[in-house]
Amino acid sequence: MATLDTASPAAAPVPATIADDPRPPRPDAQRLTVGRALGYLVMLVAAAAILLPFVWMVISSLKTNNQVFTVPVQWIPDPVVWQNYLDIWSRSQMTTWLKNTLILSVAVTSLQVITGSFAAYGFSKVRFKGRDALFLLYIGTIAVPWQSYMIPQFIMLSELGLSNTLWAIIALQTFSAFGVFLMKQFFETVPEELSEAARIDGLSEYGIWRRIMMPLSVPAIASLTLLTFVNTWNDYLGPLIYLRSPELWTIQIGLKTFISQYNAEHALIMTGSVLSVLPIAIVFLLGQRYFVQGIATTGLKG
Amino acid sequence: MSTLAADERPRPTAPAPAAPERPPARRRPGSRLALRNTLIGWSFILPNFLGFAVLTLVPVVTLFYVSFTDWNVFGVATWVGLDNVTRLVGDASFHRALLNTLYYAGVHIPLTLAASLGLALLLNRKMRGVAFFRTVAFFPYITSVVAIAVVWNMLFSPEFGPINQLLRAIGLADPPGWTTSSTWAMPAIILVSVWREMGYYMLLLLAGLQTVPAQLYEAARMDGANAWQRFLNVTLPGLRPTMFFVTVMLTIQSFKVFDLILVMTNGGPGQSTLVLSQYIFQKGFVENQFGYASTISVALFLLCISITVVQFLVNMRRDA
Structure with missing residues (x-):
């Protein structure tokens, strides 16, 4: 498994290096071993406590329904019931929900990366009047909770006829200040000499963005891609407000409705939850160093 | 906060050596360059900014207007002044x-x-x-x-x-x-x-x-x-x-x-x-x-x- 200690090349509000403590080891070796054992013990207990809900989720999904709540808790399912993972597809619209969520996540992520990095180039590499004020406007909206302007936004998107379409969610998620901020932070670490050389060779600003900045920014693009993807996948409020037709539901809305419909089917609900978390868990484990870099670079998540 | 402030490094955009500021004497070419840069800069920012403005800035501003109205499902807004605040x-x-x-x-x-x-x-x-x-x-x-x-x-x-x-x-x-x-x-x-x-x-x-x-x-x-x-x-x-x-x-x-x-x-x-x-x-x-x-x-x-x-x-x- 890839590890979380990675050095980010990006200029960061806080240096992104999550490397190990540079302090030299104590001379007192005896005390060190005891401290180390204690440290591991605390870490193990903490990790177990943090992961317990997920463990419970997975084991419950492998039980029959009346085995979920037993006294005492049955930690190893007996028998292991795989049936839930077959039943859920026929008893819910899981396929539709996953398809919609995937469409949204892919569309939002690609648009976010393209428009975000494009704007970031304007903010970091082109100098013009009013640029910094405009950028502050972007950053300032981070302090404004979406919940406080979701009503006028909804009124507006409804007027445009976008309510109850997937377009509403795409519009909602694509143009975040976060993407611009992350890419700008990264672009500013790329030496100006590279762009200079390219200009002398006759490349336009757009050419520099495409041929120089983008290829050099693969780590930052990866961070933005993963964070946006996960954010869109997990979004509950946007789809809740905008998507009313069941055939447009995302996995989060679908799962929530499923829970209210079958509120006594604990095992099946846990199966649905596992399936909704699984893609994110895989994406996270594959690309976790990019998550960490993205967050350390901006101090934000999506 | 220093981390959020825009980076102030001089960033030359024309094929010229990095000068902290353009000399005020050469006004004409300087302003043409400035115009060119402004156009290029905005062309980069615009695709994102349009969405950002329409979906974030406009709603934030509209919010204050809507809060002084009685706005029903049919989209008919009636100005009610401070009634909502009193309520x-x-x-x-x-x-x-x-x-x-x-x-x-x-x-x-x-x-x-x-x-x-x-x-x-x-x-x-x-x-x-x-x-x-x-x-x-x-x-x-x-x-x-x-x-x-x-x-x-x-x-x-x-x-x-x-x-x-x-x-x-x-x-x-x-x-x-x-x-x-x-x-x-x-x-x-x-x-x-x-x-x-x-x-x-x-x-x-x-x-x-x-x-x-x-x-x-x-x-x-x-x-x-x-x-x-x-x-x-x-x-x-x-x-x-x-x-x-x-x-x-x-x-x-x-x-x-x-x-x-x-x-x-x-x-x-x-x-x-x-x-x-x-x-x-x-x-x-x-x-x-x-x-x-x-x-x-x-x-x-x-x-x-x-x-x-x-x-x-x-x-x-x-x-x-």
Whole structure:
């Protein structure tokens, strides 16, 4: 498994290096071993406590329904019931929900990366009047909770006829200040000499963005891609407000409705939850160093 | 805050040596260059800015207008002046939502800070496997609220849930009813949200811990400072910029708390976990009172902005 200690090349509000403590080891070796054992013990207990809900989720999904709540808790399912993972597809619209969520996540992520990095180039590499004020406007909206302007936004998107379409969610998620901020932070670490050389060779600003900045920014693009993807996948409020037709539901809305419909089917609900978390868990484990870099670079998540 | 300010390095855009500012004498070519740069700059920013302006700036400005109207589902707005504000002042449910939000923020912010700082200090060391534990601590933050809420609701289940089974096993005869009890529903939600968010703030604090110079620890050790004294006099002061940033983010997050509560308790039992965001949602999208919902939104907006501004001012005074 890839590890979380990675050095980010990006200029960061806080240096992104999550490397190990540079302090030299104590001379007192005896005390060190005891401290180390204690440290591991605390870490193990903490990790177990943090992961317990997920463990419970997975084991419950492998039980029959009346085995979920037993006294005492049955930690190893007996028998292991795989049936839930077959039943859920026929008893819910899981396929539709996953398809919609995937469409949204892919569309939002690609648009976010393209428009975000494009704007970031304007903010970091082109100098013009009013640029910094405009950028502050972007950053300032981070302090404004979406919940406080979701009503006028909804009124507006409804007027445009976008309510109850997937377009509403795409519009909602694509143009975040976060993407611009992350890419700008990264672009500013790329030496100006590279762009200079390219200009002398006759490349336009757009050419520099495409041929120089983008290829050099693969780590930052990866961070933005993963964070946006996960954010869109997990979004509950946007789809809740905008998507009313069941055939447009995302996995989060679908799962929530499923829970209210079958509120006594604990095992099946846990199966649905596992399936909704699984893609994110895989994406996270594959690309976790990019998550960490993205967050350390901006101090934000999506 | 220095980190958010735009970078002020001179950035020449024409094939000319880097000069700090253009000399004022050459006015004509300078202004043409400036115009060219402005056009190029805007052409880069525009695709994103259009969406940003339409979807964020316009709604934020419209919000204030809508809050002074009686806006129904059919989109007919009637100007009602301060009626909504008067109603808000006397609205018992609004008071309840405001108090609950403050309760949530007041407990959630210090607990999350303490938990994430503890985790960061624990995991900021040279040990095999530390990276694995960081991954584990961060994982709850990237999983969806719905899945998290439903699994914790089951864990909190009063009769047969594992948490109350554990509490009974350690001798608590009458464990709390958690999400079914109006006293314990909010603590249950806070517990889940601390669990969910601490890994994220831990990452920020870990990055901040790396900025504390190692020589300072050496010097403190030479002066005979013990671990606690080193924490108080080296780690905490060195971590202050990060702590500030984390507190600001955490505060905004706490005041807009919504989806976790919506799925876990839906504001209940009664109104015991009703928060501002949810009250906006209820008035706006359930009862279709867009005007009044906007007035509540303005309250939330002003609350967040003023607290952020106060935090920045306090921070500036401490810096001075």
